[in-house]
Amino acid sequence: MRDSSETWFDKSLDILTYNRNQMVWSILVTIFGDLARRPGDRISGSLLSRLTEPMGIKPEAVRVALHRLRNDGWITSERQGRTSRYSLTAHGLTESDAASPRIYAETHHAEEAGPWHLLLGEPGPAAQRSEAERVWRGRGYVPVAPGAYLARGAAPSDAPDFLVIEGLPQQVPDWLRDKIGPPDLTAAYQALETALDAALPQITKAAQISPLETAILRVVIVHNWRRALLAHPDLPAMFFPAHWRGAACRDKVMTALAALPRPALDRLEETQRNG
């Protein structure tokens, strides 16, 4: 479907699909989360193909990924004549909604002031701690050291076995910054910023672009952004290493998404690429 003469869309897509190790099911999560997150939204199998094929994803891989997401209770499908139509389940909608404020926020709300609290537990065996760490992480806490969990807001009333300090983090040492923002994540943001820097001049020039092309560029940008963002806790800049480009990437992602407004699903279903 791609023209032999390379358009700026082709070049931008090539730049933005720098990460070749993406999981197809995860890209589908991005597609539904970005384009079909309202209750009742449906995406046809043929639209999914038109969105993913330009990214270099094979139809069989999409079928396998759809199967997996259905088994996980993330999406559901219905058959209408010759075509299948897919939508997020209630579970998939809830999870997508929960992640979207963090993904789409124009400014990083984690910089806001306000109380924090640290829970400090009794020293115990490492095995016990890793289970506790899993539980507290699930409740939104950042494990900062063995048995030490940090979170915003007031302390919980159901943790009598912890020393609780309510206050503000005044200093974050390098060892903790490197633990919260490890080298692979630092590199992921740097790669995303490099790609955005290369693609943004064209994208923001608002040249002729179809709804489908707009949707494809949105998805690849949101996908790289979401994967990096959700791999680390939502913390103010002081918690990240010196060369952390998370905030710079947010600015550039938001600039790109503003230049690529989300197309309505019915227009995407109607049109062919370049149509």
Place this chain on the structure above:
Amino acid sequence: MRDSSETWFDKSLDILTYNRNQMVWSILVTIFGDLARRPGDRISGSLLSRLTEPMGIKPEAVRVALHRLRNDGWITSERQGRTSRYSLTAHGLTESDAASPRIYAETHHAEEAGPWHLLLGEPGPAAQRSEAERVWRGRGYVPVAPGAYLARGAAPSDAPDFLVIEGLPQQVPDWLRDKIGPPDLTAAYQALETALDAALPQITKAAQISPLETAILRVVIVHNWRRALLAHPDLPAMFFPAHWRGAACRDKVMTALAALPRPALDRLEETQRNG
């Protein structure tokens, strides 16, 4: 020197010297700290005997303890004719002065509100941590967990390797209370309170009592109090176990000391007991 007919002084002294495992050098530290803490204050060897003999301490034990304290640079001695006179060194004065606000405070200033800070270090080997713990303890910090040190006031500027949380302790769990106030210390306060409860009715009746007897009762009370008090960090009540009698003991010790005003050293040197 004790009368065969038991006086209330004898009974009180008997009650208050319940702890038979005291180190004589430590009792001498109490004597100098309570009675001779001003620069220039001196205590003769014979007065030391008159103070310690009623407590059941043998003259040889006093000589050994004086030798030890001289070697430690805590006291110095000078010979005047037939008698030796002992005084605190500059070091001994400084240390005694440093401890005295905590020992003699009428109310427990540690209850005051105000900022605290917690230093949380990088997890490391236990051997490294115990050395660090010694250092931070020396700087007035309470080790609350491995690598975690708590203190009042603002954070230091010379600890870049720590996560620093400034705020207020909101909750202290039982395991930490029991670590800060272990069973032997809880029992020490309980024993002191029991002795004071038995001795206070007589002491506060302000019956006939000599300056020497006053000094002896002061010393045994201050000694038991000081030993318990300085064995744990100076923290608000919320950091101690439920049956902790530290605050109750302070009230009763202060009541006793008010009824036993510190005699002037020259009067003590002049008088014999009951003189």
